[in-house]
Amino acid sequence: MTVLERLKAAGYDPVKAITHHLTAGTGEMECARIAINTFRGLPLERNILVVTATAFTVLPDGSYGLYPEYWPHYLEASARLYFPLDAEFGSCEIDPQNRSEHDRYVLLDRLLSDCRYFLGAGHRSDACLWAGNVQSQAQTMRSLWASLPEDCKPTWTTLEKINQYVEEMQRCEIY
Structure with missing residues (x-):
C-alpha cells in the first residue's frame, strides 16, 4: 500500500x-x-x-x-x-466487509489509541476521536470487533475493555 x-x-x-x-x-x-x-x-x-x-x-x-x-x-x-475540524474522519456507517481483515484490525487499534488520548492529553475533546464523537466511536469499535472472526480477535483487547473505555469516556468530568 x-x-x-x-x-x-x-x-x-x-x-x-x-x-x-x-x-x-x-x-x-x-x-x-x-x-x-x-x-x-x-x-x-x-x-x-x-x-x-x-x-x-x-x-x-x-x-x-x-x-x-x-x-x-x-x-x-x-x-x-x-x-x-467539523469533518467526519470516520463513520459509524462503515461496512466492515468492505475492508480487509488487516485494515479492520489496524483501525480498531487506531480507535482505541484515540480513546486513550481522549481520556488523557486530548482533554476529552471530540476532535481527538476518529469518528468525531464518543457515540460514533463506540459504535464503530463494537462493529469492527464483531466483524473480526473469532480466531482473529485481537489479543491486546476484548469487547469488555472496549466497553470500559466507552463508559469512562461517557462519564462527565466535574471541575
Missing part, C-alpha cells in the same frame, strides 16, 4: 481533505507502514486538523525508521493533509 492508501485505511481519506488537489506526487511510495501525526492549526484561516504521514523504510544502519527528509523521493514518502 502507498502512504496515501494507508492514510485512507486509518480513516483520513485524502479526497475529503481541504487540500486534496495538492496531493499529486506526494504519498505515492509503497511502504509497509507509516507514522501519522495530527495537530490543530489555523494555516488557512479556519480551524483545521493537520495530518502528516511518513513512510517507514530501512535505514543505512539496517534499522527501520521514518524516511528521512533529506533523502531523494521524500515527497513520495510523505503526505500532509488539511481537514476541517
Whole structure:
C-alpha cells in the first residue's frame, strides 16, 4: 500500500481533505507502514486538523525508521493533509466487509489509541476521536470487533475493555 492508501485505511481519506488537489506526487511510495501525526492549526484561516504521514523504510544502519527528509523521493514518502475540524474522519456507517481483515484490525487499534488520548492529553475533546464523537466511536469499535472472526480477535483487547473505555469516556468530568 502507498502512504496515501494507508492514510485512507486509518480513516483520513485524502479526497475529503481541504487540500486534496495538492496531493499529486506526494504519498505515492509503497511502504509497509507509516507514522501519522495530527495537530490543530489555523494555516488557512479556519480551524483545521493537520495530518502528516511518513513512510517507514530501512535505514543505512539496517534499522527501520521514518524516511528521512533529506533523502531523494521524500515527497513520495510523505503526505500532509488539511481537514476541517467539523469533518467526519470516520463513520459509524462503515461496512466492515468492505475492508480487509488487516485494515479492520489496524483501525480498531487506531480507535482505541484515540480513546486513550481522549481520556488523557486530548482533554476529552471530540476532535481527538476518529469518528468525531464518543457515540460514533463506540459504535464503530463494537462493529469492527464483531466483524473480526473469532480466531482473529485481537489479543491486546476484548469487547469488555472496549466497553470500559466507552463508559469512562461517557462519564462527565466535574471541575
